[in-house]
Amino acid sequence: MQKILILSLSLAIFLVFACGGNQYPSGARVYKATCANCHLDDGAGLGALIPPLANSDYLIKHRDQLACIVRYGLADTILVNGIRYQEQMAGIPNLSEVQITNVLNYIGSNWGNKVPAFRLEEVRASLQSCNSLPTQDTKTKQ
Amino acid sequence: MYKQVCFFALILLIAACGPNVDAPLPILGERDVAPNGDTIYRSIPNFAFVDQDSQLVNNATFDGKIYAVDFFFIHCPTICPKVKANGLRIYQKFLNDDRFMLLSHSIDTKNDTVAALKRHADKLNIDAKKWRFVTGARDSIFGIADDYFSIAKENPDAPGGFDHSGRIILVDKNRHVRAFCNGTDAEDTDRFIRDIERLLKEQFPANK
Numbered sequence: 001m002q003k004i005l006i007l008s009l010s011l012a013i014f015l016v017f018a019c020g021g022n023q024y025p026s027g028a029r030v031y032k033a034t035c036a037n038c039h040l041d042d043g044a045g046l047g048a049l050i051p052p053l054a055n056s057d058y059l060i061k062h063r064d065q066l067a068c069i070v071r072y073g074l075a076d077t078i079l080v081n082g083i084r085y086q087e088q089m090a091g092i093p094n095l096s097e098v099q100i101t102n103v104l105n106y107i108g109s110n111w112g113n114k115v116p117a118f119r120l121e122e123v124r125a126s127l128q129s130c131n132s133l134p135t136q137d138t139k140t141k142q
Numbered sequence: 143m144y145k146q147v148c149f150f151a152l153i154l155l156i157a158a159c160g161p162n163v164d165a166p167l168p169i170l171g172e173r174d175v176a177p178n179g180d181t182i183y184r185s186i187p188n189f190a191f192v193d194q195d196s197q198l199v200n201n202a203t204f205d206g207k208i209y210a211v212d213f214f215f216i217h218c219p220t221i222c223p224k225v226k227a228n229g230l231r232i233y234q235k236f237l238n239d240d241r242f243m244l245l246s247h248s249i250d251t252k253n254d255t256v257a258a259l260k261r262h263a264d265k266l267n268i269d270a271k272k273w274r275f276v277t278g279a280r281d282s283i284f285g286i287a288d289d290y291f292s293i294a295k296e297n298p299d300a301p302g303g304f305d306h307s308g309r310i311i312l313v314d315k316n317r318h319v320r321a322f323c324n325g326t327d328a329e330d331t332d333r334f335i336r337d338i339e340r341l342l343k344e345q346f347p348a349n350k
Contacts, residue, residue: 038223046223047230047266090219 027106030099034092035107043111049087051080054111063115067123068130070100097124166344167312167320167337170291185317186289191247191276194259199245199274201317208341209243210334211311212325213287213294215250216262219301221308225325229310230266233273235335241346242338244273247287249294249304251280291319312337315345 032041035053039045043054051058058080059066073091077084095103101123108115171184190200210232214222229244236242248254254262259275268275277283287294293307312321312334320341323334 036224037220040224040227044227046227049262049265050223088217 023109024102024106026099027102027104030095030103031106034095035103038089043107048083048085051078051083051085053107054113055081056113057081059108059113059115064126064129066104067097067100067118067126070095070103071127072130097127100127167341170319170322183318184289186313186319187286189278189282189286191278191282192256193270193274193276194256194263195270196256197270197274199276203274204243204245204313206315207241207243208312208314208320208338208345209245210338211245211247211290211292211313212309213247213249213283213290213292213306215248215302215304215306216254216258217250217302218304221326225308225310226266228325228328228331229273231328231331232310232335232338233268236338237269237272239342241342246273246275247283247294248275248277249283249287249306250302251277251283291322310334312341314341 038050039053040050043052043056045052045054053059058078069089069091071091071093074089077086079085097120101118101120104115104118104123107113108118169183173184174182176182186201188201190198193199210229212225212229214225229246233244248259254277256277259277263270263273263275284294287306290309290311290313292309292311293305295305296303297305308325309322310325310331311319314320321334321337323330323337325331
């Protein structure tokens with residue numbers, strides 16, 4: 001009995017690794033459903049229109065704003081990897097705090113990003129201070 | 143022995159199911175028969191639009207060339223970026239091949255002005271000679287979408303206000319539609335790129 005248990009357990013672990021399962025499967029689902037249309041499946045973005053999420057310095061520099069951007073979108077000009085992006089992004093108001101945490105972790109741990117993991121409490125706190133967002137890299141800097 | 147049989151069966155299967163890359167692409171759409179027995183294929187009607195550089199774009203723009211067509215709008219919250227990304231791959235692939243061009247129609251004729259299209263194309267670093275982004279009379283754009291087997295219509299309930307398909311359509315030198323793909327699908331776009339190569343070979347036999 002114990003043998004079978006160990007065997008099936010190791011098989012399960014093997015499968016997770018073999019299938020390239022990432023750490024954040026639910027974040028991956030949210031990403032595919034709500035982000036990938038614009039930021040694309042590989043987080044590459046599109047020219048100077050849609051900023052990349054892959055290898056993005058913005059994720060590190062503006063960590064505390066990310067949850068707010070997901071929920072409420074963005075109307076500011078932002079600087080990502082040295083390139084200026086001015087298109088508006090629509091927010092995704094129907095995502096829960098948990099979903100936002102998951103999707104940020106999925107993005108932050110993929111495509112060359114090494115963003116330390118987000119915890120639900122952190123995301124919740126960020127979301128509560130969304131209105132007092134500093135408008136960084138805005139047009140005033142141009 | 144068993145192995146050999148399997149191998150043989152596999153080869154047979156590949157040969158039977160594999161696409162015949164030498165056969166010409168079909169001419170798509172309804173067809174008619176002329177009184178003398180000739181087949182009349184559906185073809186793209188006359189059109190006249192304005193591109194990102196305020197230049198006239200009409201059928202003559204594509205004389206002696208084949209071209210790929212799609213329908214989009216700039217503030218499209220759904221499939222457009224994916225179609226654009228795949229369109230950009232097609233653009234890059236044939237960047238230096240003057241026999242091929244691209245034509246994108248904006249279906250948001252109210253907001254996507256010439257200046258807006260210009261900005262959009264510039265941000266994608268697109269050569270306006272190669273890839274024309276056009277606008278025009280709303281009904282003309284919506285009308286010609288039918289001829290390209292594409293959906294383009296206003297729908298206040300749709301995200302962004304428009305219904306449209308993410309198709310990319312391939313038109314030959316004779317204004318016939320020869321292939322299309324789902325522009326949101328990278329693999330289908332790869333197949334479409336091969337279709338473009340096939341059509342180039344067929345229509346420009348003297349060239350490389």
